[in-house]
Amino acid sequence: MLSNKAGTFQWMIAMLWLVPVLSWAGCEPWVAYSYETTSIREPILPIPEKVNVAPEKVELGRRLFSDKRLSSDGLTSCSSCHQSRLDSIGQTNLSRPIEGKHYSTHAPAIFNVGLSQLFGWYGDRSSLGAVVEAMVKGKKGLASNWGDIIQYLEADPQYSKKFEKLYPGGIQSESIKDALSEFMCGLLTPNSRFDQFLRGDLHAITDDEKEGYRKFKSYGCVSCHQGVLVGGNMVASLNMFNKKSAKISNGIEPLGRFNHTKKRRDKYVFRVTGLRNVALTAPYFHDGSVETLEEAVELMNTLMTGRESIPPDDRGLIVKFLHTLTGENREGAW
Amino acid sequence: MRRFALSLAIVFASLVVLLIYFGMKAQSYQESKYNEAVAFVWKIKQHNSEIYEQFFKVRSGVNNHYDGLSLAIARLLNDAQILADQKNDMLKPNGLQFAKKSEAFLHAVEKRADMLERFKFKHAVLKSSLAYFYLISKVLDTNHASDVIKNKVIEVFGKVLFYVTTTGNVTEQYRTLEMLSDARTSIEEATTLIQSDPSAAHLNLFLSHAIIALDSSAEINIVTSASNAIPIEYLIEDILIEYRKYNESLKRDRKNYQSIMLLASICFVLLFIYFIFVISRNAVVLFREKARSKTVLSSIHDGVIVTDEDGVIEFINPAAEKLTESKMDRVVGLAIENVFSLVNEKTHQPVENSVRSCLHKNEVISEGGHTALVTSTNETVAIKHSVAPILDQRKQLSGAVLVFEDVTQSRRMARELEWAATHDPLTGLVNRREFGNRIVEALITAQLDKQNHALLYMDLDKFKTVNDTGGHAAGDALLIQVVGCVREILRSSDTFSRIGGDEFAILLTYCPLVNSIQVANKILTAIKDLSFEWDQQIFNIGISIGVTAIDQYSKSDSSVMSLADDACYMAKNDGRNCVRVIELKKGIMRKRRTGEEVLQDGLEVY
Numbered sequence: 001m002l003s004n005k006a007g008t009f010q011w012m013i014a015m016l017w018l019v020p021v022l023s024w025a026g027c028e029p030w031v032a033y034s035y036e037t038t039s040i041r042e043p044i045l046p047i048p049e050k051v052n053v054a055p056e057k058v059e060l061g062r063r064l065f066s067d068k069r070l071s072s073d074g075l076t077s078c079s080s081c082h083q084s085r086l087d088s089i090g091q092t093n094l095s096r097p098i099e100g101k102h103y104s105t106h107a108p109a110i111f112n113v114g115l116s117q118l119f120g121w122y123g124d125r126s127s128l129g130a131v132v133e134a135m136v137k138g139k140k141g142l143a144s145n146w147g148d149i150i151q152y153l154e155a156d157p158q159y160s161k162k163f164e165k166l167y168p169g170g171i172q173s174e175s176i177k178d179a180l181s182e183f184m185c186g187l188l189t190p191n192s193r194f195d196q197f198l199r200g201d202l203h204a205i206t207d208d209e210k211e212g213y214r215k216f217k218s219y220g221c222v223s224c225h226q227g228v229l230v231g232g233n234m235v236a237s238l239n240m241f242n243k244k245s246a247k248i249s250n251g252i253e254p255l256g257r258f259n260h261t262k263k264r265r266d267k268y269v270f271r272v273t274g275l276r277n278v279a280l281t282a283p284y285f286h287d288g289s290v291e292t293l294e295e296a297v298e299l300m301n302t303l304m305t306g307r308e309s310i311p312p313d314d315r316g317l318i319v320k321f322l323h324t325l326t327g328e329n330r331e332g333a334w
Numbered sequence: 335m336r337r338f339a340l341s342l343a344i345v346f347a348s349l350v351v352l353l354i355y356f357g358m359k360a361q362s363y364q365e366s367k368y369n370e371a372v373a374f375v376w377k378i379k380q381h382n383s384e385i386y387e388q389f390f391k392v393r394s395g396v397n398n399h400y401d402g403l404s405l406a407i408a409r410l411l412n413d414a415q416i417l418a419d420q421k422n423d424m425l426k427p428n429g430l431q432f433a434k435k436s437e438a439f440l441h442a443v444e445k446r447a448d449m450l451e452r453f454k455f456k457h458a459v460l461k462s463s464l465a466y467f468y469l470i471s472k473v474l475d476t477n478h479a480s481d482v483i484k485n486k487v488i489e490v491f492g493k494v495l496f497y498v499t500t501t502g503n504v505t506e507q508y509r510t511l512e513m514l515s516d517a518r519t520s521i522e523e524a525t526t527l528i529q530s531d532p533s534a535a536h537l538n539l540f541l542s543h544a545i546i547a548l549d550s551s552a553e554i555n556i557v558t559s560a561s562n563a564i565p566i567e568y569l570i571e572d573i574l575i576e577y578r579k580y581n582e583s584l585k586r587d588r589k590n591y592q593s594i595m596l597l598a599s600i601c602f603v604l605l606f607i608y609f610i611f612v613i614s615r616n617a618v619v620l621f622r623e624k625a626r627s628k629t630v631l632s633s634i635h636d637g638v639i640v641t642d643e644d645g646v647i648e649f650i651n652p653a654a655e656k657l658t659e660s661k662m663d664r665v666v667g668l669a670i671e672n673v674f675s676l677v678n679e680k681t682h683q684p685v686e687n688s689v690r691s692c693l694h695k696n697e698v699i700s701e702g703g704h705t706a707l708v709t710s711t712n713e714t715v716a717i718k719h720s721v722a723p724i725l726d727q728r729k730q731l732s733g734a735v736l737v738f739e740d741v742t743q744s745r746r747m748a749r750e751l752e753w754a755a756t757h758d759p760l761t762g763l764v765n766r767r768e769f770g771n772r773i774v775e776a777l778i779t780a781q782l783d784k785q786n787h788a789l790l791y792m793d794l795d796k797f798k799t800v801n802d803t804g805g806h807a808a809g810d811a812l813l814i815q816v817v818g819c820v821r822e823i824l825r826s827s828d829t830f831s832r833i834g835g836d837e838f839a840i841l842l843t844y845c846p847l848v849n850s851i852q853v854a855n856k857i858l859t860a861i862k863d864l865s866f867e868w869d870q871q872i873f874n875i876g877i878s879i880g881v882t883a884i885d886q887y888s889k890s891d892s893s894v895m896s897l898a899d900d901a902c903y904m905a906k907n908d909g910r911n912c913v914r915v916i917e918l919k920k921g922i923m924r925k926r927r928t929g930e931e932v933l934q935d936g937l938e939v940y
Contacts, residue, residue, distance in 0.1 A: 030408075030409055044399070226400065234451065306543065307539065
């Protein structure tokens with residue numbers, strides 16, 4: 001991320017005093033990860049191997065993540081919709097909302113989520129803590145409130161003991177958010193074949209895949225899908241050519257951020273998805289309407305480049321390249 | 335004194351409270367918090383410049399991804415949120431000013447973040463659109479479009495590239511706008527040209543990208559200048575100023591508190607000195623008074639003993655020590671009875687201790703009569719004493735003060751006076767007046783108890799002769815001899831008195847008349863036998879005695895005395911040196927001394 005390692009080191013030392021001040025703020029990317037540089041100056045960076053989180057908090061966060069009783073109906077946990085392990089079962093198109101007929105989105109996978117600064121399909125959350133807050137309260141999420149959750153947690157002796165041990169303030173919304181953030185920061189999938197290639201192992205990927213990467217760059221995909229997450233750090237509009245309307249596959253207009261901010265310039269604006277482990281997170285797009293990677297590549301081409309289609313060979317190569325982005329489950333990366 | 339002490343205590347206490355309160359307030363100031371806050375603001379400045387750094391790296395192409403820029407933005411946002419958050423324990427200057435400023439800073443940072451997001455998006459779009467430009471030569475080669483169109487397209491791309499790569503220089507903004515409009519016009523021209531030629535339709539894609547590139551570039555310029563226009567540096571400075579002002583005011587407050595404390599301490603010390611001064615002055619006065627009362631008490635000639643309310647001795651003065659024959663150090667703390675025990679002077683029977691009665695009755699007791707003190711050596715000293723209760727300020731009994739003096743002398747003198755008043759100095763016999771009293775007493779017992787007494791009147795014969803011959807000294811000597819002679823005959827219970835120059839009277843108590851006549855005869859004989867020698871002269875003395883009875887029939891002392899007197903007169907008349915008796919019987923004439931004859935009941939003379 002930074003152009004020199006010395007800068008990183010300086011950061012870390014300089015930031016040390018902030019750690020007690022920011023102890024509630026959750027996992028900060030500039031604190032938790034030590035970013036690498038590579039010998040090759042590519043727009044994509046490898047995922048860091050280590051993360052600086054507290055193992056007990058991660059454990060607590062994991063329990064909370066899969067605890068069904070945090071939701072208002074007692075049947076939904078975070079893990080019901082969000083994939084947190086690479087070997088989990090594939091997800092559905094649209095997550096079932098707990099109540100109401102709210103149109104739900106396709107739940108994004110949360111690998112490597114600690115590395116990004118923009119969250120959600122629309123990129124309008126600013127920190128993991130804010131995401132957790134929105135998910136806990138939102139109808140698309142647990143549809144619960146802090147009061148009920150705290151009550152439930154206090155009643156459970158194991159939870160209260162753990163919270164007492166780890167957080168001086170006990171069970172509060174801040175400590176719950178912190179535990180979940182720590183857990184999510186710990187979800188790394190490093191060491192994909194492409195990362196090995198970036199680190200210097202030129203034989204980690206095949207020639208076809210290298211060609212695919214080149215095509216990825218030449219078609220201009222890499223201008224938005226860049227960085228350590230291959231995307232995820234900016235927003236972009238789906239309606240590049242300013243057509244009157246832009247439809248994806250299921251006929252509903254993807255208004256994107258406009259749904260939240262109601263600003264004309266936010267129409268069709270979405271956060272650029274990170275393409276890590278994209279081979280495993282079918283179906284694609286915010287409404288889960290695209291089933292295969294080939295379709296997704298084709299759709300992106302149509303929307304973004306204005307060309308009618310990519311030649312199938314190129315498409316295939318790009319898809320091959322995308323498969324190399326699959327990393328390893330690295331629990332215990334800390 | 336009490337009110338003074340109370341008011342002083344209140345002032346002291348309030349000073350102490352003041353000192354503690356201001357001391358705590360002065361202590362509560364912590365420089366470290368201010369330093370922390372300032373360090374944080376410097377961090378913010380650093381992060382802000384990081385954003386610029388990253389921005390320029392992206393703009394200039396040094397960075398080919400946006401991770402650095404995103405991270406820098408997120409960090410600054412985080413800082414601004416911490417600053418604006420009221421709930422953390424960072425230094426928070428009081429008042430609305432700081433809250434407003436931190437809110438303003440947060441808004442500014444959010445606005446900048448917004449703009450930089452826009453920038454990233456447009457920059458990516460620009461990059462991707464420009465990616466087509468290098469393909470232009472290939473496309474143009476394989477194209478069947480006319481040369482006109484091809485040249486136009488090349489011109490468009492050139493102008494677009496020109497605009498895209500040379501903008502950003504603020505001083506040449508008018509030129510930039512010129513270039514933008516120039517490029518736009520070219521695109522319009524190219525569009526019309528291509529429309530007219532259907533074989534060049536696929537070049538429309540490139541034109542669209544050119545438009546996108548141009549628009550993106552324009553927006554990037556707008557967003558960049560807008561973002562730079564946000565005065566974040568000033569806002570940061572504002573916050574720093576707020577911190578500084580707050581710190582200064584806290585320091586000033588602390589100085590004020592400290593000066594108040596100093597003042598209070600000085601007051602405290604001065605007050606303390608004053609207090610010590612007053613106390614010591616009072617102490618000196620008190621001491622002097624005490625010494626004086628001690629000397630006063632020691633100087634009193636009377637004995638003074640002070641006890642507490644239980645009769646335990648507190649103080650005994652030197653005169654009392656002397657009288658009771660005890661020492662103060664030995665008797666202090668003992669009960670009063672150990673030192674002061676009273677007995678009746680005459681009977682030596684113990685008498686109730688007056689100190690106890692005084693303490694018991696809470697009134698003054700004085701006794702001057704017959705009490706005597708028994709000393710520690712068991713000697714009796716006649717004293718006159720008075721005990722008074724000591725009442726404290728609340729009128730409660732708190733002790734007793736006993737004052738006593740040795741009255742042996744005065745008592746003796748009193749006794750002597752009394753004797754002198756009732757006795758004849760020469761002979762030592764009872765005098766007439768006293769004798770009269772005795773007769774009255776005898777009469778009472780005679781009448782009440784039916785007792786019989788006798789009364790003898792005696793007159794010395796030839797006394798005058800002796801007196802004339804030998805002088806008064808002879809007469810006195812004779813009298814003394816006679817008295818001595820008669821005394822031998824009388825009992826101790828008889829009263830022998832001198833009622834005149836040579837007249838005597840004897841009261842024989844509890845003596846019937848018959849016996850008294852015998853006594854009278856004995857006296858007669860004794861006097862007859864007596865020969866008085868004076869100046870080588872011998873005198874024969876005779877005595878005339880009149881006897882009467884004092885019994886239940888006696889009327890009064892005067893009647894009895896006159897009867898006795900008459901009897902004596904009769905004796906004298908009958909030739910002297912004899913005894914005559916007058917007995918009360920009924921109806922007998924009697925010749926009185928005055929020569930009067932009185933008819934009396936029951937009078938017999940022999």
